[in-house]
Amino acid sequence: MNVGIPSEIHPLKKVIVHTPGHEVSLVNPVIKDELLFDDIIFENDARQEHLDMLKIFKAAMPEDGEVIEILDLALKCFREESVREEFIELMIKELPYENIHTIQSDLKELPAEKLLQFVVEGSIPPKRAFNLNPAPNLLFTRDLSAVVGDHIILSRAAKKARAREFLLMNMIVKHHPLFSEVKNNTINITGNQSIEGGDVLVATDKVVLIGMSERTSFSGLMNVAEKLIETGVEHVLAVDIPKQRSSMHLDTIFTFADKNECIVFPPAIEEQKDNVVDLYASGDHVQTRRCKSLKDALEEVTEQDFNFIKCGGEEQINQYREQWTDGANVFALAPGVIVGYGRNTKTFEMMAEHGYKQMDQYDFIEEFTDKSFDYKNEGKIAISFQGHELCRGRGGARCMTMPVLRSQL
Numbered sequence: 093m094n095v096g097i098p099s100e101i102h103p104l105k106k107v108i109v110h111t112p113g114h115e116v117s118l119v120n121p122v123i124k125d126e127l128l129f130d131d132i133i134f135e136n137d138a139r140q141e142h143l144d145m146l147k148i149f150k151a152a153m154p155e156d157g158e159v160i161e162i163l164d165l166a167l168k169c170f171r172e173e174s175v176r177e178e179f180i181e182l183m184i185k186e187l188p189y190e191n192i193h194t195i196q197s198d199l200k201e202l203p204a205e206k207l208l209q210f211v212v213e214g215s216i217p218p219k220r221a222f223n224l225n226p227a228p229n230l231l232f233t234r235d236l237s238a239v240v241g242d243h244i245i246l247s248r249a250a251k252k253a254r255a256r257e258f259l260l261m262n263m264i265v266k267h268h269p270l271f272s273e274v275k276n277n278t279i280n281i282t283g284n285q286s287i288e289g290g291d292v293l294v295a296t297d298k299v300v301l302i303g304m305s306e307r308t309s310f311s312g313l314m315n316v317a318e319k320l321i322e323t324g325v326e327h328v329l330a331v332d333i334p335k336q337r338s339s340m341h342l343d344t345i346f347t348f349a350d351k352n353e354c355i356v357f358p359p360a361i362e363e364q365k366d367n368v369v370d371l372y373a374s375g376d377h378v379q380t381r382r383c384k385s386l387k388d389a390l391e392e393v394t395e396q397d398f399n400f401i402k403c404g405g406e407e408q409i410n411q412y413r414e415q416w417t418d419g420a421n422v423f424a425l426a427p428g429v430i431v432g433y434g435r436n437t438k439t440f441e442m443m444a445e446h447g448y449k450q451m452d453q454y455d456f457i458e459e460f461t462d463k464s465f466d467y468k469n470e471g472k473i474a475i476s477f478q479g480h481e482l483c484r485g486r487g488g489a490r491c492m493t494m495p496v497l498r499s500q501l
């Protein structure tokens with residue numbers, strides 16, 4: 093099996109990432125906001141931080157686990173001339189405001205590597221004659237699709253700045269052998285609807301959470317929820333979240349750390365009431381039921397108790413500060429084994445109070461590079477890594493990963 097996600101926390105087997113490249117150096121202060129970056133970032137350090145994160149993944153994953161660079165997948169697809177042509181047509185159709193038709197014949201001449209460079213950097217050196225904006229957010233692969241069970245939701249971008257990335261992912265799912273088992277199991281939306289992977293969280297094989305956010309429209313959410321329910325998901329919990337920069341996706345304020353343990357940003361989760369709607373099947377209709385809170389809803393539909401760990405600890409000032417730097421955006425490598433930015437010290441302290449052993453990237457990599465890692469022998473661990481450059485793009489470890497395969501417990 094190549095693709096399958098039973099939950100957010102099952103042991104990681106295959107994950108798609110993008111180590112930032114030159115595209116981030118093409119962001120200048122004038123276009124940074126339009127490109128959804130809060131500052132310009134220093135490519136060398138960002139890349140190093142990202143590579144360190146990948147070393148943690150590799151140390152924790154089984155020997156046959158795979159960390160896959162998205163551009164390797166894209167390049168393999170682009171080796172086929174027909175795929176390149178199809179992709180150029182797709183860009184012309186889906187991005188009419190970019191006027192790509194004016195250079196269609198030049199693009200057709202490009203070999204695979206150059207066409208990919210154009211897609212990611214928006215232009216081709218040395219002349220950089222026809223300039224589109226770069227796609228610096230490719231680093232946040234999470235948002236480009238979401239595997240749920242043995243289906244894959246193809247995202248549809250809410251912001252122009254990310255539209256090209258999403259087309260690239262569509263092309264990969266359609267043409268790359270990695271996705272051959274699921275390419276007929278895709279869930280698509282159309283028109284003006286939007287959904288982004290950062291809003292989709294797989295609690296169990298029967299329960300999926302979707303954020304109604306700045307990026308996922310109500311109609312996009314309803315459309316995807318109905319289709320998920322047709323595939324056998326029993327409950328989709330629609331979580332209404334603040335539509336604002338700091339919490340553009342549900343996973344910026346809520347992530348799973350263990351089977352029944354989550355990291356939450358209290359002001360937008362615990363301190364909200366009636367912000368969740370449970371969508372469930374009843375006969376051949378989808379019924380809705382308003383729930384008191386996310387915790388209530390989760391506990392009811394999973395029939396388990398949940399612990400909510402506070403991002404930033406007890407003090408509100410720290411909750412806000414650490415949410416801004418993605419304290420609530422942790423990525424689970426296995427049940428109770430999570431990765432997050434070390435700068436969110438109060439969040440890590442809270443995790444320690446809940447029984448997570450703290451390890452930094454260096455200790456973890458040193459301990460588990462030669463010795464194989466088995467979460468069943470290690471207990472709960474919170475692994476920190478440095479992300480001072482990466483976090484300026486407003487994304488953390490979960491945002492930077494698109495898991496496509498997790499193994500059974």
Ligand SMILES: NC(=[NH2+])NCCC[C@H](N)C(=O)O
Pocket residue numbers: 127128129229232234235254289290291340341343344485486487488490491
């Ligand atoms: N899943 C996430 N929270 N992704 C974060 C994406 C950040 C990116 N700069 C954007 O605004 O789109």
